Amino acid sequence: MDSRPIGVFDSGLGGLTCVKKLMEVMPGEDIIYLGDTGRVPYGGRSRETIIKYAREDIGFLRSFDIKAVAAACGTVSTNGLEEIAGDYPIPVFGVADAAARAAAELTRTGRVGLIGTRASIRSTAYDEKILRCRPGTKIFKRACPLFVPLVEEGRVGEDDPVLRMVAEQYLEELKLADIDVLILGCTHYPLIAGTVASIMGPGVKLIDPGAQTALALRRYLAEHDALSGRERGRQSYFVTDSAEDFGHAASLFLNSHVEGDVRRVSLEERYNGK
Amino acid sequence: MDSRPIGVFDSGLGGLTCVKKLMEVMPGEDIIYLGDTGRVPYGGRSRETIIKYAREDIGFLRSFDIKAVAAACGTVSTNGLEEIAGDYPIPVFGVADAAARAAAELTRTGRVGLIGTRASIRSTAYDEKILRCRPGTKIFKRACPLFVPLVEEGRVGEDDPVLRMVAEQYLEELKLADIDVLILGCTHYPLIAGTVASIMGPGVKLIDPGAQTALALRRYLAEHDALSGRERGRQSYFVTDSAEDFGHAASLFLNSHVEGDVRRVSLEERYNGK
Numbered sequence: 001m002d003s004r005p006i007g008v009f010d011s012g013l014g015g016l017t018c019v020k021k022l023m024e025v026m027p028g029e030d031i032i033y034l035g036d037t038g039r040v041p042y043g044g045r046s047r048e049t050i051i052k053y054a055r056e057d058i059g060f061l062r063s064f065d066i067k068a069v070a071a072a073c074g075t076v077s078t079n080g081l082e083e084i085a086g087d088y089p090i091p092v093f094g095v096a097d098a099a100a101r102a103a104a105e106l107t108r109t110g111r112v113g114l115i116g117t118r119a120s121i122r123s124t125a126y127d128e129k130i131l132r133c134r135p136g137t138k139i140f141k142r143a144c145p146l147f148v149p150l151v152e153e154g155r156v157g158e159d160d161p162v163l164r165m166v167a168e169q170y171l172e173e174l175k176l177a178d179i180d181v182l183i184l185g186c187t188h189y190p191l192i193a194g195t196v197a198s199i200m201g202p203g204v205k206l207i208d209p210g211a212q213t214a215l216a217l218r219r220y221l222a223e224h225d226a227l228s229g230r231e232r233g234r235q236s237y238f239v240t241d242s243a244e245d246f247g248h249a250a251s252l253f254l255n256s257h258v259e260g261d262v263r264r265v266s267l268e269e270r271y272n273g274k
Numbered sequence: 275m276d277s278r279p280i281g282v283f284d285s286g287l288g289g290l291t292c293v294k295k296l297m298e299v300m301p302g303e304d305i306i307y308l309g310d311t312g313r314v315p316y317g318g319r320s321r322e323t324i325i326k327y328a329r330e331d332i333g334f335l336r337s338f339d340i341k342a343v344a345a346a347c348g349t350v351s352t353n354g355l356e357e358i359a360g361d362y363p364i365p366v367f368g369v370a371d372a373a374a375r376a377a378a379e380l381t382r383t384g385r386v387g388l389i390g391t392r393a394s395i396r397s398t399a400y401d402e403k404i405l406r407c408r409p410g411t412k413i414f415k416r417a418c419p420l421f422v423p424l425v426e427e428g429r430v431g432e433d434d435p436v437l438r439m440v441a442e443q444y445l446e447e448l449k450l451a452d453i454d455v456l457i458l459g460c461t462h463y464p465l466i467a468g469t470v471a472s473i474m475g476p477g478v479k480l481i482d483p484g485a486q487t488a489l490a491l492r493r494y495l496a497e498h499d500a501l502s503g504r505e506r507g508r509q510s511y512f513v514t515d516s517a518e519d520f521g522h523a524a525s526l527f528l529n530s531h532v533e534g535d536v537r538r539v540s541l542e543e544r545y546n547g548k
Contacts, residue, residue, distance in 0.1 A: 037318075038319065038323060039313065040318075044311075044314075044515075044519075045312065045515050045516070046515055046516040046518075049312060049515055049516075145423060145426070145427055146420070146423050146424070146427060146436075148423075149419060149420050149422075149423045150420070152419070153419055153420060161439060162420075162436060162439050162440055162443075165435060165436050165439065166436055169436075241318070241319050241320055241323055242319070242320040
């Protein structure tokens with residue numbers, strides 16, 4: 001048993017979709033969440049900048065003596081996370097690894113789709129991860145830069161005509177590519193899974209990387225006898241810009257009221273270490 | 275005559291619409307542009323953070339011995355610019371001031387509309403500036419958070435159905451408010467002026483704050499005998515994240531090829547001074 005908390009970070013608040021799943025599958029775990037809202041979004045930034053930010057995020061979480069990290073940020077987990085994960089004495093789980101493994105296991109036809117931010121799609125990290133699990137898989141990708149602002153505007157309903165029009169345009173080529181699995185490669189996307197599913201049709205399974213990461217973490221902790229053993233854990237939330245709007249966003253992503261503290265922090269150079 | 279350059283900054287590259295107008299109305303001036311692309315967008319950040327960033331931006335530009343600053347960022351110019359402008363020995367022009375003055379002069383009915391980012395609309399800075407120029411003006415405001423990502427995706431055509439649908443929703447109340455002037459309170463918006471104009475109709479004059487700022491700067495420099503006296507100035511561009519994508523964005527905002535250098539810089543604490 002290991003009662004230390006699990007650390008979760010994202011560039012913003014989308015990573016809360018991973019926290020939601022963690023609370024569902026391991027209600028006894030303490031969770032420390034960091035949303036780097038002062039520097040969101042990471043999606044358009046250079047690889048070098050993304051790695052620097054990820055080191056600071058992990059460094060901050062490590063100041064709480066955590067037992068594992070979930071990088072609940074699609075951009076980080078496809079832009080250098082593998083390079084830095086080995087630098088830490090605790091396991092670092094990236095959403096892309098968990099999703100790639102699930103996609104490789106679920107596809108029957110070997111034709112997998114991926115949607116995400118520009119940086120996630122530009123990177124070949126997902127391709128490499130999927131091909132490592134299932135050589136020969138054909139991967140079809142599409143950047144969907146408007147999905148995040150649409151979700152953040154609360155346009156998540158299946159009947160929202162703007163969301164539907166944008167989604168139909170983004171997904172057109174993927175439909176023609178005849179995939180049977182589609183990875184929702186950004187933590188915001190599970191909120192519009194309904195619209196995506198209705199466009200892609202029942203033959204395409206959707207993969208939520210945050211949820212897959214929560215499941216992978218549970219597997220790891222169970223295998224290493226490192227679950228907390230408690231009935232009910234606590235959550236603490238940290239953001240790097242105003243904590244005021246957190247409640248609204250959290251209710252969007254967690255689909256419930258926030259329990260636990262929300263505090264604002266500064267990520268300083270001192271978190272840069274390993 | 276004053277041959278020193280003019281400094282222009284924005285959180286990103288939208289401020290290039292102001293540079294474009296500056297080059298048009300004062301082709302003889304040297305221009306130093308800073309796009310804080312490593313920390314864009316400012317729109318969702320707290321006032322405190324916005325002021326800190328603005329100080330660093332102006333501090334960087336001042337390292338080039340400039341004769342004036344244009345804050346070509348709607349968010350900065352409505353969140354604390356007035357507070358810090360007096361700290362510098364050179365004039366600091368904000369897009370909001372220039373636009374507010376133009377709106378107050380142009381309105382016949384005293385009913386003025388304003389669209390912008392969430393932070394610009396949340397702030398009462400525009401209201402105060404307009405009311406100072408023309409007491410009793412009625413101001414109608416609407417945040418349009420999807421316009422920036424739509425422009426950045428190149429969806430600027432008047433025939434783009436997504437842009438039109440979003441714009442019609444955003445502008446609905448402003449149409450009913452019977453305004454005769456509408457301020458495009460974000461540097462990205464001039465690129466979709468065609469769509470906005472066609473929805474608002476011919477009775478509503480649109481105000482481009484970047485262009486108004488360029489005109490105000492020319493007026494100031496002419497009055498102070500501080501124009502360069504050259505035939506043709508040079509432009510230098512600085513960004514705080516990858517310089518690679520600059521060419522594409524610049525062609526969007528400048529509507530021409532970039533001439534002059536593009537370099538990446540770090541904004542450090544040392545630029546925090548006055």
